[in-house]
Amino acid sequence: MENKEKNEEQEKDSLFQKLFYTGIGLTVTTKEKIEKKINELVEKNKITADEGKKIIDEFVKDFDKKKDQLEKDMKSFIKKTAETLKFAKKKEVDDLNKRLEEIESKMEKPQ
Numbered sequence: 001m002e003n004k005e006k007n008e009e010q011e012k013d014s015l016f017q018k019l020f021y022t023g024i025g026l027t028v029t030t031k032e033k034i035e036k037k038i039n040e041l042v043e044k045n046k047i048t049a050d051e052g053k054k055i056i057d058e059f060v061k062d063f064d065k066k067k068d069q070l071e072k073d074m075k076s077f078i079k080k081t082a083e084t085l086k087f088a089k090k091k092e093v094d095d096l097n098k099r100l101e102e103i104e105s106k107m108e109k110p111q
Contacts, residue, residue, distance in 0.1 A: 015081075023074060027063065034059055 038052040047055075088096075 019074070019078060019081075023070070031056075031059065031063075 035056055038047070038055055041047045042049050042052045
């Protein structure tokens with residue numbers, strides 16, 4: 001039973017890590033695409049290098065402002081996902097383990 005719980009916990013952690021890294025990957029990919037487009041515009045003399053740098057800096061600044069909200073949204077999504085998938089909460093697992101230990105100790109005592 002303990003192995004099953006560990007496997008479920010590892011699967012849950014793996015899912016959360018994948019979701020987290022997906023979010024980071026999307027952000028990095030977006031920033032890279034913006035930088036690429038800005039560099040193309042600079043090369044074509046549509047904007048100056050300073051204007052390009054300013055646009056990228058504003059994107060990073062805006063992202064930093066929204067970071068807290070993104071983290072809240074991600075935590076909420078993860079919580080809802082965990083509830084939907086009916087993962088046991090740590091306290092529930094701990095309570096069950098405690099009860100199991102009590103039952104096992106009673107069974108081990110001679111009557």
